[in-house]
Amino acid sequence: xxxxxxxxxxxxxxxxxxxxxxxGKERLKMELVVGGAGLDHVVLxxxxxxxxxxxxxxxxxxxxxxxxxxxxxxxxxxxxxAPDVRLARLQALFDHKAYCLVFACGMDVPPGVCEAAExxxxxxxxxxxxxxxxxQHAAFxxxxxxxxxxxxxxxxxxxxxxxxxxxxxxxxxxSETALGLIKHGNAIVADDLTCLRKDVTTNQLYASASPRxxxxxxxxxxxxxxxxxxxxxxxxxxxKRLDLVISLIHxxxxxxxxxxxxxxxxxxxxxxxxxxxxxxxxxxxxxxxxNLVETAAQHHKLRSAGYDVVSELDSRLKGL
Amino acid sequence: MxxxxxxxxxxLLNRYGLHVRPAGLFAKIASRYDAEIEVEKDxxxxxxxxxxxxxxxEAVSGTILKVTATGVQAVxxxxxxxxxxxxxFDIPDEQ
Numbered sequence: 001x002x003x004x005x006x007x008x009x010x011x012x013x014x015x016x017x018x019x020x021x022x023x024g025k026e027r028l029k030m031e032l033v034v035g036g037a038g039l040d041h042v043v044l045x046x047x048x049x050x051x052x053x054x055x056x057x058x059x060x061x062x063x064x065x066x067x068x069x070x071x072x073x074x075x076x077x078x079x080x081x082a083p084d085v086r087l088a089r090l091q092a093l094f095d096h097k098a099y100c101l102v103f104a105c106g107m108d109v110p111p112g113v114c115e116a117a118e119x120x121x122x123x124x125x126x127x128x129x130x131x132x133x134x135x136q137h138a139a140f141x142x143x144x145x146x147x148x149x150x151x152x153x154x155x156x157x158x159x160x161x162x163x164x165x166x167x168x169x170x171x172x173x174x175s176e177t178a179l180g181l182i183k184h185g186n187a188i189v190a191d192d193l194t195c196l197r198k199d200v201t202t203n204q205l206y207a208s209a210s211p212r213x214x215x216x217x218x219x220x221x222x223x224x225x226x227x228x229x230x231x232x233x234x235x236x237x238x239x240k241r242l243d244l245v246i247s248l249i250h251x252x253x254x255x256x257x258x259x260x261x262x263x264x265x266x267x268x269x270x271x272x273x274x275x276x277x278x279x280x281x282x283x284x285x286x287x288x289x290x291n292l293v294e295t296a297a298q299h300h301k302l303r304s305a306g307y308d309v310v311s312e313l314d315s316r317l318k319g320l
Numbered sequence: 321m322x323x324x325x326x327x328x329x330x331x332l333l334n335r336y337g338l339h340v341r342p343a344g345l346f347a348k349i350a351s352r353y354d355a356e357i358e359v360e361k362d363x364x365x366x367x368x369x370x371x372x373x374x375x376x377x378e379a380v381s382g383t384i385l386k387v388t389a390t391g392v393q394a395v396x397x398x399x400x401x402x403x404x405x406x407x408x409f410d411i412p413d414e415q
Contacts, residue, residue: 151366151376153366153370153373170351170367170369170370171351191372192367192372193366193370193373210376212375212376212378213372213376216372217372218371224344224371
């Protein structure tokens with residue numbers, strides 16, 4: 001299992017203004033007015049700030065570490081000022097370490113601000129979006145950018161509505177099991193290599209395939225297949241919350257003897273700091289893995305809903 | 321887990337890098353040996369026995385892959401893989 005743990009290292013999670021602009025360009029309809037060196041600035045806090053108070057000259061606790069959004073109220077306030085004061089107040093934001101101004105609602109950048117930004121090495125962006133729209137979408141874009149991610153050697157399938165990742169040594173039949181699950185009406189998320197991202201607000205993991213190999217699978221003996229073409233689009237799922245890890249192990253390994261035969265203890269596997277329930281299924285000739293994985297998924301679903309089969313049977317045996 | 325671990329840096333010489341066919345050949349050769357094979361590029365480590373995983377590395381021509389083999393046949397596996405890459409995967413139009 002060394003390969004799994006080794007791959008489970010956190011990749012870089014901090015991002016720069018360049019990442020923000022490139023990733024969010026479409027969704028946030030951003031136009032880059034001034035870029036340059038400012039694009040290399042790290043977005044220190046993944047949220048936006050409305051610099052209303054700072055524009056009045058009050059800089060206590062000014063959240064310079066976030067991109068600053070100039071919305072309608074800032075605009076109306078700035079327009080109430082004399083042009084030289086207006087420029088001075090905007091310039092003062094850069095003096096107080098602001099590294100990005102976003103002009104929302106399609107407003108024009110007041111004269112002189114671009115030059116000041118260039119001098120300060122700051123970024124100026126424009127968007128036709130309303131301020132509240134921009135703020136909302138920007139939060140999503142930044143959250144996705146800062147989300148810790150990792151890649152794990154495993155095949156992920158949506159089984160009975162829950163996200164199941166199959167892990168285990170090469171050749172144990174992960175992809176073949178996935179294929180059988182697809183035939184049973186389930187959908188594949190990723191074959192052989194699963195990309196995981198952590199949603200930091202809910203502390204849950206989301207699985208997806210690498211964009212390079214999405215929809216494709218390799219089946220030993222057949223070769224590479226396009227799942228969407230062979231089985232139809234219902235056989236694929238682009239992203240799924242990871243609920244359960246199923247570890248396939250050789251029946252003949254010593255581990256087989258130590259298996260929890262009742263299924264009372266739930267092991268977990270820690271991925272990106274999240275504990276995901278994990279069960280081990282021994283593989284041997286004649287064991288129907290597809291059926292086992294489906295049953296495990298449904299059993300897990302029941303258990304997560306609070307159903308406790310062990311106590312139920314126990315009560316019956318004790319005559320309670 | 322065997323301690324017979326060997327690491328080798330292998331440079332891709334063929335024209336298009338690790339695309340479908342080279343990845344397929346790499347995984348095929350790697351799977352022949354009793355050894356765990358890991359391939360690393362830019363800090364991303366994947367199994368050398370998985371075609372899908374190898375393709376996600378986006379390794380183009382000139383990339384240096386760090387290949388780690390662990391197990392009884394680690395050296396043999398690395399020798400074979402190194403030779404395969406050096407022969408540009410025996411693909412005629414990529415020589």
